Amino acid sequence: MKFYGALEAGGTKMVLAVIDEEGTVQKRVSMPTLTPAETMPGMIDFFRGSPIVALGIGSFGPLDLNPRSETFGYITATPKLAWRNYPLLEEFTKQLGVPAALDTDVNGAALAESVLGAAKGLESCLYVTVGTGIGGGLIIHGQPVHGLVHPEIGHIPVTPLPNDPMPGGICPYHGACLEGMASGPAIEKRWGVSAKELPDDHPAWDLESGYLSQLCVSAMLSFSPEKIILGGGVMQKKFLLPMIREKTVRSLKGYVSHPAVEAGLTDYITEPGLDTASGIMGAWLLARQAEKLAQPNHRESI
């Protein structure tokens, strides 16, 4: 049996697991994200404790994912200053001596959903987590999308809704971008109560589903994913999904002609298939890709 290291590197905590080749989690710990000097040694020790053949990392960002760049594998302009310009991938490769792969946490989750979860068998999906922030991972042609940098779909511009008492938003960069309007903190700032405590019939949810439907419309028209998966803390309010679907269908105005739209997007805009495990399973899949890429006879395009 082969073992893989999987790391979900979050801004507040690190989740580490050793997962076997069948996808069974053998060991799993979490530790707070302090500085690299404080947090890296414990992580290295954890992975050294098992005979892993490769490591996969889904990390908070932004990340440099361009293999031709001198700072490939670095965490770049993060507001977490201790981790800014930190060579995360290189440190692990050097210390562990196994092949390793790095992607954004949300690209990892999207990959897991596309291989094992709600988008299983599809070539493309968008995975978005709506919580403290809004982040999105994107799979197209079966592989995570990087491009110039990597998707930051949480920050796309949205149009303020007419009845929004906080039309300026709260994003420190963009004000009224999606995250600035629809993240957990935006909801709390707008209504003075946390999203969790707002009753189900509060007007907050009409706005929230309105902004998230703008995301869905924009995604469907821009790159036409085969599935949109919405997860994260805010989406625990299960009544949001049908509201988002309905507003998305309404906004498309019949322009996208497809059975999924005619069916009210019920199977199209969905919750994650892996619940909260998509992050760590994404890291496992990245580890498996790293192993394959390191084999001498791998083809350039896996």
Added chain:
Amino acid sequence: MKFYGALEAGGTKMVLAVIDEEGTVQKRVSMPTLTPAETMPGMIDFFRGSPIVALGIGSFGPLDLNPRSETFGYITATPKLAWRNYPLLEEFTKQLGVPAALDTDVNGAALAESVLGAAKGLESCLYVTVGTGIGGGLIIHGQPVHGLVHPEIGHIPVTPLPNDPMPGGICPYHGACLEGMASGPAIEKRWGVSAKELPDDHPAWDLESGYLSQLCVSAMLSFSPEKIILGGGVMQKKFLLPMIREKTVRSLKGYVSHPAVEAGLTDYITEPGLDTASGIMGAWLLARQAEKLAQPNHRESI
């Protein structure tokens, strides 16, 4: 020497070419797009007149590009009623007896730009034509993106600018979507003069570059293409590009950290490298893919 058929199927005219394996156009004609009964026989005759080994078609849409669908290769819900639900790909395959491939006109153009033009050597690009309508083609991981349907990025929502005298837009589906605000007809409707006749210092261009920068911002944050190529009639106003770049940088507010942004996006938001030939050369590349896919020993994922 091998020859390929290339068809750029537009809503008003068809451009047909026979192109050799080195990419040299051997023959080229155009004919008006009437009904299938009127237009198909002439096109079939043209291609029959040369020993082509495969045919590539870049077509107006919407198209069904899902190989698992019963109406794969059809033009679907087009407003050009004579072509609605027309099995374009099947008709050519049946009549010509050679492998054929179909994609949207703009995906074809994007493919040509990514292989031969402004995005040569890159894995991804967005190609957008701004004219009578606004359409976009998308290449990711070196291949055109289809997904659920195919990108229709001309219809993404935009936020009306405060000084716009026509904030409702003119798109019959969405009103104030990108096409409804920034296409040639939108400009003409807004100012009562055609885009061509408007002087370079007219306030129209401030609005136009504003809306097109919203497209660029949304694309960069959503799927992070390695290049954005803007073509079409409206973009003949060469002073628009620098205005769009500047507004895009300003709207990103430093959030996307990359040398291309620091360089003012000069090499990033660009004009087409193939001028007006991207459409027909895209069809040629599709023909070559069709030939490869038809070979008995091709791999499933080219």
